[in-house]
Amino acid sequence: MSFLSIRNVFKSYFLHGKRIDVLRDVSLDIGRGELVSLVGPSGAGKSTFLHVLGTLDAPAAGEVLFEGQSVFAMNDARIADFRNRTIGFVFQSHYLLPEFTALENVAMPALIQRRDRGQTYAEARKLLERVGLGGRVDHRPGELSGGEAQRVALARALVLQPAILLADEPTGNLDPATGEGIHQLLREVNRDLGITAVVVTHNEALARSMPRRLRLAGGQVTDA
Ligand SMILES: Nc1ncnc2c1ncn2[C@@H]1O[C@H](COP(=O)(O)OP(=O)(O)OP(=O)(O)O)[C@@H](O)[C@H]1O
Numbered sequence: 001m002s003f004l005s006i007r008n009v010f011k012s013y014f015l016h017g018k019r020i021d022v023l024r025d026v027s028l029d030i031g032r033g034e035l036v037s038l039v040g041p042s043g044a045g046k047s048t049f050l051h052v053l054g055t056l057d058a059p060a061a062g063e064v065l066f067e068g069q070s071v072f073a074m075n076d077a078r079i080a081d082f083r084n085r086t087i088g089f090v091f092q093s094h095y096l097l098p099e100f101t102a103l104e105n106v107a108m109p110a111l112i113q114r115r116d117r118g119q120t121y122a123e124a125r126k127l128l129e130r131v132g133l134g135g136r137v138d139h140r141p142g143e144l145s146g147g148e149a150q151r152v153a154l155a156r157a158l159v160l161q162p163a164i165l166l167a168d169e170p171t172g173n174l175d176p177a178t179g180e181g182i183h184q185l186l187r188e189v190n191r192d193l194g195i196t197a198v199v200v201t202h203n204e205a206l207a208r209s210m211p212r213r214l215r216l217a218g219g220q221v222t223d224a
């Protein structure tokens with residue numbers, strides 16, 4: 001039994017009477033603790049794939065299995081609960097809340113889950129130190145650089161200690177050196193915390209630095 005399995009997944013969009021087949025019979029296994037990059041042309045369906053894998057979007061057909069359990073067979077409330085407990089997301093835009101500090105932004109997912117405040121803030125501070133921002137905890141997003149904001153978003157994705165981290169072009173808006181810093185952090189998080197991670201990137205060099213590389217093209221995902 002695989003940690004994470006995608007079985008015969010199809011996904012299409014319907015818009016203005018036209019159908020776009022984005023995922024066409026995608027099957028794939030990802031082992032616990034793997035660090036995987038996903039590349040492919042713009043519009044190929046990488047974000048769509050990540051959304052299905054992350055249970056944000058249901059496939060038209062096929063299954064996503066976590067430890068052998070078919071995730072979309074559960075009802076919506078259970079899927080949402082599973083997602084909150086198991087998956088952390090980092091998107092191309094950081095989506096930090098502008099009126100809250102870095103520390104509050106990182107703590108937010110745990111506070112929403114009514115976790116202990118003291119423990120949550122201690123954990124959030126530890127995560128900010130891990131991403132090199134121990135000196136920026138009281139900065140609001142507008143008072144951070146792009147790379148710093150993205151590191152806060154990574155810390156926030158980790159605060160509920162997810163088993164899986166899904167990152168959609170987390171370095172898309174950053175200069176190459178800052179981008180490499182984020183990828184370095186992703187490798188550390190994978191290695192030190194044992195988090196299984198899938199990282200979408202347009203940067204071939206960064207993709208090559210990951211132990212496993214996937215390519216999405218023509219609706220199919222293959223090992224590259
Ligand atoms: N909500 C939607 N309705 C209709 N079509 C959509 C929708 N979302 C995405 N698409 C189409 O599906 C295809 C795949 O989109 P997706 O965002 O998954 O691509 P991507 O590989 O992430 O591209 P990029 O590298 O530019 O982020 C694109 O052709 C896009 O136009």
Ligand SMILES: [Mg+2]
Nearest residue numbers: 046047048168
């Ligand atoms: Mg995308």
